[in-house]
Amino acid sequence: MEGSVNMIGYGLAAIGPGVGIGLIFAAYINGVARQPEAQGRLQSIAILGFALAEALAIIGIALAFVL
């Protein structure tokens, strides 16, 4: 079997951020559903949380190529 083990590592590493981002946006949707006026304030928090959780997955794929 050819290929590099790096990609298996990346695949495993992507599980955590996948779940995390799902949780973040579930909370965002819940919050907006309960109080639609809060959408503006909640949106910036949701985007911040998304970027922080996504960073780990992105570090994973970048290092899978580089190392």
Place this chain on the structure above:
Amino acid sequence: MIFASSAFGSAGPAVLAEGESFHAPGPATFELPPVFEIGSVGVTKPMLQLFLAAAIVFAFFYSASSKRAMVPGKLQYAGEAAYGFVRNSLARELIGSRDFMRFVPYLFALFFFILLNNFFGSIPLINFPTFSRAGMVYGLAALSWIIYNAVGMRKHGVLGYLKHQSVPHGVSPVLYPLLVPLEFLSNIIVRPVTLALRLFANLFAGHILLVLFSTGGLYLLQNEGVIGAIAGPIAWVLAILVSFLELLVQFLQAYVFVLLNAMYISGALADEH
């Protein structure tokens, strides 16, 4: 074909001959040859892009603000909307209305500089996101690190600032030997690294995806017969869809970089409890 060939500017072999094996894109895709040399220093395309982005951002905002009419024309309106976006929703929200004005020039310049450099990855003849070269991002992250640490140290004093960042409030002193090194590491050492790595890795991964779909589609079309003739164009359709995603990611990463910068500055300026 035109789409695929414009992506080849950074892919390496321009045209794959029949019978060659597929060169998958990797870190070597980002090593661009120098365009010209000044003395012994080779000037590469990303370096030129940095200068181009700075010149364009400066020229746009200078000409947008040159007239200062009370009733703004279209260019001035666009410039004011752009400036207002960074000043209100990023700086004032996060740093607080008392001392946000000092940092608005830095955050505003940073946001549009990063945004334009990111968009260079999607602009047709350029097609290379400048900040997919890690060294350039670490320069920006180093500047941000110096700024938020200097601001905090000026406000709290050097030792007071380190205590402010490393010692969490409301925690019993028994846990200090565990928490203080961890907080110090996370707030002062690791922050510039993750700040830079987030921006760099997002653009790196996005560019590799685009190059993979474009060159892979061409390889399939040329070398794999009937199946390739179907799969190749499908790869190109995916490349088009991924480039829309890339536009979103490029904007978002610029926004998040500046958002986190503002958050770190406001954290450094926060009052003691």
